[in-house]
Amino acid sequence: MKNKAIKVGLTGLVLVLAFGGLMYSTLAEGTEYYKHVDEVMGQPSEWYGKRLQLHGYVVPDSVFVNKRTLEYHFKVQSNGQTVDARYTGVVPDTFKDDAEVVLKGTLAADGFSVVPNGVMAKCPSKYEPKPGASTSGSR
Amino acid sequence: MASLGALVLVLAFIASACAAAASVAGARRGNNRLVESGIGAFYTVAALLTVTSGLITYAFVAGDYSIKYVQRYSDSAQPLFYKITSYWGGLDGSIMFWAFLLSVFGAVAVKVNRERHRELIPYVVAVTSIVEMFFLFLMVVHKNPFDTFLTESPTDGRGLNPLLQNFYMAIHPPTMYLGFVGLTIPFAFGMAALITGHLDDSWLRAVRRWTMFSWFFLTLGLTLGMLWAYEELGWGGFWGWDPVENAGALPWFTATAFLHSVMVQERRGMLRVWNVTLVIVTFLLTIVGTFLTRSGVVQSVHAFGEDPQLARLFIAFMLATTAFCFSMVVYRLPMLKARHELDSWISREAAFLANNWVLLFSAFFILFATLFPTISEAINGERLTVGPPFFNKWMTPIGLGLLFLTGVGPLMAWRKSSLSNLAGQFLWPAVCGLIAGGAAVALGVRVWSSGICFAFCGFVFGTIAQEFVRGGYVRKGMTGADLFTATIGLVARNKRRYGGYIVHVGIVLIFLGFAGQGFSRDQQLLLKPGQQATFEHYTLRLDALRVTDDGQKQMITGHMTVMDESGKELGKMYPAKWFFRKHEEEPTSEVAIRRSFAEDLYIVMPAFEMQEQTASVEVHINPLVNWIWVGFGVLAIGTAIALMPESAFGFALAKLPAEAATATMLLFVLLFSPGVVFAQHVEAPQQATLIVRSPLERAVARKLACWCGGCSKLPVDTCVCGHCANVKEEIAQQAKLGKTADQILQFFVAQQGGQHVLSEPASGIGRFAWVIPYGIGAMGLAIVGIAAIRWSRRREADEAQAESSDVPSDNPADAALNAQLDDELRDLD
Numbered sequence: 001m002k003n004k005a006i007k008v009g010l011t012g013l014v015l016v017l018a019f020g021g022l023m024y025s026t027l028a029e030g031t032e033y034y035k036h037v038d039e040v041m042g043q044p045s046e047w048y049g050k051r052l053q054l055h056g057y058v059v060p061d062s063v064f065v066n067k068r069t070l071e072y073h074f075k076v077q078s079n080g081q082t083v084d085a086r087y088t089g090v091v092p093d094t095f096k097d098d099a100e101v102v103l104k105g106t107l108a109a110d111g112f113s114v115v116p117n118g119v120m121a122k123c124p125s126k127y128e129p130k131p132g133a134s135t136s137g138s139r
Numbered sequence: 140m141a142s143l144g145a146l147v148l149v150l151a152f153i154a155s156a157c158a159a160a161a162s163v164a165g166a167r168r169g170n171n172r173l174v175e176s177g178i179g180a181f182y183t184v185a186a187l188l189t190v191t192s193g194l195i196t197y198a199f200v201a202g203d204y205s206i207k208y209v210q211r212y213s214d215s216a217q218p219l220f221y222k223i224t225s226y227w228g229g230l231d232g233s234i235m236f237w238a239f240l241l242s243v244f245g246a247v248a249v250k251v252n253r254e255r256h257r258e259l260i261p262y263v264v265a266v267t268s269i270v271e272m273f274f275l276f277l278m279v280v281h282k283n284p285f286d287t288f289l290t291e292s293p294t295d296g297r298g299l300n301p302l303l304q305n306f307y308m309a310i311h312p313p314t315m316y317l318g319f320v321g322l323t324i325p326f327a328f329g330m331a332a333l334i335t336g337h338l339d340d341s342w343l344r345a346v347r348r349w350t351m352f353s354w355f356f357l358t359l360g361l362t363l364g365m366l367w368a369y370e371e372l373g374w375g376g377f378w379g380w381d382p383v384e385n386a387g388a389l390p391w392f393t394a395t396a397f398l399h400s401v402m403v404q405e406r407r408g409m410l411r412v413w414n415v416t417l418v419i420v421t422f423l424l425t426i427v428g429t430f431l432t433r434s435g436v437v438q439s440v441h442a443f444g445e446d447p448q449l450a451r452l453f454i455a456f457m458l459a460t461t462a463f464c465f466s467m468v469v470y471r472l473p474m475l476k477a478r479h480e481l482d483s484w485i486s487r488e489a490a491f492l493a494n495n496w497v498l499l500f501s502a503f504f505i506l507f508a509t510l511f512p513t514i515s516e517a518i519n520g521e522r523l524t525v526g527p528p529f530f531n532k533w534m535t536p537i538g539l540g541l542l543f544l545t546g547v548g549p550l551m552a553w554r555k556s557s558l559s560n561l562a563g564q565f566l567w568p569a570v571c572g573l574i575a576g577g578a579a580v581a582l583g584v585r586v587w588s589s590g591i592c593f594a595f596c597g598f599v600f601g602t603i604a605q606e607f608v609r610g611g612y613v614r615k616g617m618t619g620a621d622l623f624t625a626t627i628g629l630v631a632r633n634k635r636r637y638g639g640y641i642v643h644v645g646i647v648l649i650f651l652g653f654a655g656q657g658f659s660r661d662q663q664l665l666l667k668p669g670q671q672a673t674f675e676h677y678t679l680r681l682d683a684l685r686v687t688d689d690g691q692k693q694m695i696t697g698h699m700t701v702m703d704e705s706g707k708e709l710g711k712m713y714p715a716k717w718f719f720r721k722h723e724e725e726p727t728s729e730v731a732i733r734r735s736f737a738e739d740l741y742i743v744m745p746a747f748e749m750q751e752q753t754a755s756v757e758v759h760i761n762p763l764v765n766w767i768w769v770g771f772g773v774l775a776i777g778t779a780i781a782l783m784p785e786s787a788f789g790f791a792l793a794k795l796p797a798e799a800a801t802a803t804m805l806l807f808v809l810l811f812s813p814g815v816v817f818a819q820h821v822e823a824p825q826q827a828t829l830i831v832r833s834p835l836e837r838a839v840a841r842k843l844a845c846w847c848g849g850c851s852k853l854p855v856d857t858c859v860c861g862h863c864a865n866v867k868e869e870i871a872q873q874a875k876l877g878k879t880a881d882q883i884l885q886f887f888v889a890q891q892g893g894q895h896v897l898s899e900p901a902s903g904i905g906r907f908a909w910v911i912p913y914g915i916g917a918m919g920l921a922i923v924g925i926a927a928i929r930w931s932r933r934r935e936a937d938e939a940q941a942e943s944s945d946v947p948s949d950n951p952a953d954a955a956l957n958a959q960l961d962d963e964l965r966d967l968d
Contacts, residue, residue, distance in 0.1 A: 030529030034512055034522040053524050067746045068665050070755055089663070090374070090745040090757050093727050104526070117374065 032104065038081035040107065047107045054083070054105070054112060060097035076101065076112070084111035087119055094121035141206045144194040144285035148235075151187040151242075152275040154180045159268035166261035166335075174261045178249060181264045184271060185242040192239045195232060195284055199225050205292035208232060208284045214298035224309040230433055230446075231284035233312065237429070238274040240320040241267065244349075248324045252345050259342060262331035270323055273456050281448060307367035315360035315387055319425040321353025322390055325397070326422035329415050333467045338411065338474050343401050346418075348782060350401075354394045355778045361387055362771045373728040373743040375661055375759035377767070380530040385509045386428035392502035393421040396495045403491050406553060408478030410488075412468065413495070415475065419464045424502065426457055431509070483555040490548040497544065501537050505530070535588045539595060542650050545643050546572075546599035549606055564605075571601025589657030596647045596654070603640045603647075610637075630780060638781025645774025648766045655738070655763025665755045671702075674758050677709075677740060678702040684747060684754050693718040694729075697744045697754045701733060709733070714744040714756060738762040839870050839883045 033047075037056035040047050056076035063074040072087045085103055095101065104118030158180035165173025195208070199222045204210040212225040212232070227236040245267040253260055278284065325346035332342035364384065365377040378384060397417040403410045430453040433446065468475075481488060507514075508525050515523040550564040575597025576590060584590050610633075611626035618625060630637040664672045664679065671680035682698040696715040702708050712731040719727070733740040741759040748754075843866065866887075873883045 026529060026532055027525070030525050030532065031511075031515075031523045032526060034524045053526075065746070067748045067755060068753065070663060070746060090743065093373070 036078045037076055037083050038079040041081035041083055044107060048109065049106055051106060054103045056101065058095070058097055058099045058101055063097065076103065085114055086111060087114035089116050091119050092121040095119060140194060140198060140203060141285045141287045144191050145283055147187050147191050148275060148279055148283065148285065151184050152272060152279055154183045154187060155268040155271045155275060158184060159265045159272065162261035162264040177261060177264050181249060181268060182246050185246040188239040188242045191235065195235065196223055196226055199223065204294060204296050205287050207286045207288060210293055210296045214296035217298060221309065227312050231278065231282040234274055234277055234282060235284050237316055237320055238271060240316055241271055241323055244321055244324055248349065256341060256345050258335055258337050259328060259331040262334045263327045266327040266330045267323065277452060281452065305371060307363055307371070311360060311363040311367060314356050314363060318353045318357030318360055319390065319428065321349060321356060322394060322421050322425050324349040325418050329418035330464065330467065333415060333471050336471065336474060338471065340405055343404060343414070347401060350394060350398055351778060351782055354398060355775070357391050357394065358771065358774065361391065366768065370730060370732065373730045375659070375741055375761060380527045382509050383432050385505050386431045389428055389502050389506055390421050390424040392498045393417055393424055396498035397421060399491050400495050403488050407488055409481070411475045411477060412472065415468055423457065423461060430457065485551065485556045485561065487548060487551040487553045490544060490551050494541065494544045494548065497537060497541050501534065504533055538653070539588065539591055542592065542595045542599060545646060546595065546602040549602050567605050568598050568601035572598030584658065586657035589654040592650055592654035596651055599643065599647050603643055606640060634783055635781050638777045641777030641780060642774050645770045645777055648770030648773055652763050652767030652770065655761065659759060659761045661757060661759040663755060663757050665753060667753050675760055676704050678706065679758065681754055684752055695747055697756060699742065701740065712742055714742040716744055716747065734765055736765060739764050835880055836867070836870050836874050839880050840867055842884060843887060
């Protein structure tokens with residue numbers, strides 16, 4: 001009986017260690033910092049080169065798009081801090097002025113470059129429509 | 140009506156409290172009449188909640204906008220279908236819908252099992268009622284769907300967001316709820332067994348069907364969600380590991396594990412603690428899922444409402460439930476001792492155990508990764524997130540492991556498999572797997588995960604085919620019928636086993652679809668009309684970029700021709716961009732999909748340039764993706780067979796299977812035969828000469844009223860009559876001359892007079908027109924004032940006259956009456 005307990009315990013330990021190690025190593029390369037624009041732009045140089053998910057709002061009238069190449073240049077702000085962002089590819093339908101967006105990519109001195117498919121615009125939710133979104137129906 | 144609804148909700152809360160109390164008291168005292176009254180109260184809850192559901196649906200249909208919830212999620216213009224589905228469109232209503240389903244399910248479960256599981260029923264009623272009470276409490280105290288506006292109520296609602304007015308989005312939530320809520324019933328039975336100590340296998344028999352039924356709806360809900368994401372969102376995939384999706388998948392994994400481990404307990408009397416735990420965990424995960432999507436704990440691309448109070452209520456409920464359930468398990472541990480020990484690791488029970496571990500690990504991995512941002516924030520204050528690549532990296536091997544176990548399980552014997560036995564069992568499936576894997580490599584699959592997946596799919600398919608063929612031969616030997624009939628008889632005799640195998644076939648097909656994702660390709664193309672481009676083995680030509688209008692929206696449609704390598708035309712496709720009226724700044728992309736069994740050609744048109752007549756399109760090739768939907772169809776058939784009641788047996792055996800199978804296969808062939816799916820393409824739109832208007836043109840058009848005489852002076856901007864089309868054309872021409880908005884308006888004022896201008900241009904006749912109503916208003920006010928003054932003067936004059944005429948006003952009776960009146964009025968104050 002005791003023998004069995006040791007066996008089970010050892011197997012469990014090995015499994016846990018293996019999974020823990022694997023989890024740790026994949027997490028190290030899989031994680032991204034989730035930050036608001038103002039948190040990052042306070043000390044931008046600290047974040048250069050780190051993988052980020054940047055949360056902010058598209059500055060109105062800041063979106064420039066080349067419709068041939070689908071290159072987007074726009075500004076994103078939160079709490080008064082803005083950052084230039086550039087992106088090439090397809091943006092979601094809900095991406096527009098003042099949209100709440102989460103951008104995946106890296107920051108450098110010349111702005112934030114978004115990885116392919118890295119623009120996520122918040123969907124209008126079933127549960128709590130944003131105050132801004134709900135007024136558009138009555139205009 | 141709102142107050143009636145709120146009252147009925149309170150009554151339902153009281154009734155479920157009664158149900159819980161009476162049935163527990165009745166069970167403890169052995170008083171059958173108390174138990175009966177508890178059951179009665181339990182049925183009453185279902186009846187009351189049906190009433191509230193009816194009331195809220197009526198409020199939506201009738202447009203009672205004094206109710207906040209109705210006002211927020213519907214408006215008078217909404218089609219009836221969406222008015223009804225708005226019931227579960229928002230937070231408050233979705234909680235009520237949940238409670239309603241739970242009460243109905245509970246009532247049905249109690250009704251069905253009342254005689255057979257007499258000893259469990261009081262506690263089933265009690266547990267379900269307590270869960271019910273939690274949701275009713277949420278509604279009564281915090282999120283009452285019948286809340287009304289205290290003061291003036293609006294005349295129309297804000298309307299459901301048009302992006303959510305979509306068929307899939309209307310039916311996807313209720314199917315998910317059916318699955319989620321249905322899983323409460325097994326939990327209630329499990330808890331009842333724990334509380335009463337009737338821990339033999341009878342409670343398992345009571346909940347088997349419920350679990351399968353709920354599991355099926357959960358699967359359906361998840362599939363519908365994937366289908367919606369694939370057809371509507373336009374990013375070419377179907378699963379993005381978003382917290383909302385994950386929340387739905389969590390209980391699916393544990394419910395699947397439960398469905399399997401139940402068999403081990405039935406056959407071998409093992410894993411009893413495990414099964415009870417699984418039922419509890421599954422229930423808790425449904426609550427966690429509900430909680431995650433509604434509390435704002437997890438940051439998601441879906442903008443959840445943040446509701447700390449609701450979050451606290453949920454957390455309190457979850458903690459209490461967890462503590463109670465697991466202390467019950469610990470308390471009953473001595474009674475949950477396994478009847479047997481695991482004889483060997485090479486046995487079916489061991490395979491089931493492994494499958495359970497993997498499933499449970501998947502659930503907890505997904506839960507961990509979903510909550511990772513919250514966890515990391517709690518630990519070191521830094522919000523770290525993990526993206527889809529992280530999920531994929533982990534879930535790919537896990538999924539492959541599961542698929543492999545699906546094939547291994549049926550090949551193992553119960554208790555212990557001997558080596559020679561194993562060799563015989565594994566031979567053909569392994570050959571199938573090798574052939575499938577080899578074929579995949581030969582056909583040029585160079586993605587390791589997909590290659591292994593194909594091999595495993597072959598292996599599992601081999602296993603299942605072998606089971607059917609062997610069983611069929613055995614039965615043929617016994618009954619002497621031909622092989623086909625024998626096989627059908629076999630399925631009918633062991634519906635659960637062979638239904639389960641058919642479900643596995645469905646799962647294999649779904650995995651085929653997943654494997655296809657490993658080598659999907661996409662590319663962006665920029666096309667002008669007449670230009671063509673080649674992508675892989677397709678040649679795409681943009682024929683035209685057309686603008687049409689159906690009164691509700693403007694549609695910019697790319698008309699494209701798809702050809703194969705030899706230049707033979709395969710068909711036309713119409714990716715589009717729709718601009719809904721009043722929502723022009725939020726266009727929706729309409730995907731064009733050309734489906735076939737081998738691959739989907741999937742075209743989105745994210746951008747276009749009307750002046751230059753160019754369209755940039757994104758083309759995806761998604762191999763094998765349709766097998767996911769086909770696989771779900773097969774899975775549904777399998778579940779139906781497994782769930783078929785015994786009484787339907789003879790009938791089903793006599794006729795159904797052969798024809799049903801043929802008919803279903805025909806249906807699938809018809810459904811998925813290569814052909815273009817016009818993603819909501821409007822076939823015969825009203826051809827209009829509209830083009831995309833600049834903001835200036837739109838601003839001008841908004842300020843002009845239609846003067847054709849038949850359109851009740853709608854703004855030209857929203858009016859769709861032919862006359863306004865001409866006006867818009869004229870505006871465009873004026874704008875091209877470089878005029879400002881005011882100058883253009885002046886042009887129309889000069890041409891037509893100022894009466895069609897909706898708001899004034901700031902000069903001349905327009906300003907005069909704008910002043911008139913105010914002038915009239917001021918004049919009216921003046922007249923009223925003068926009249927009032929004159930009337931009051933006349934009265935003064937009358938009184939003066941009266942006084943002068945010396946009428947005896949100090950009549951003693953009058954004085955007495957006045958004094959009395961004064962007294963009474965004083966009392967009132």
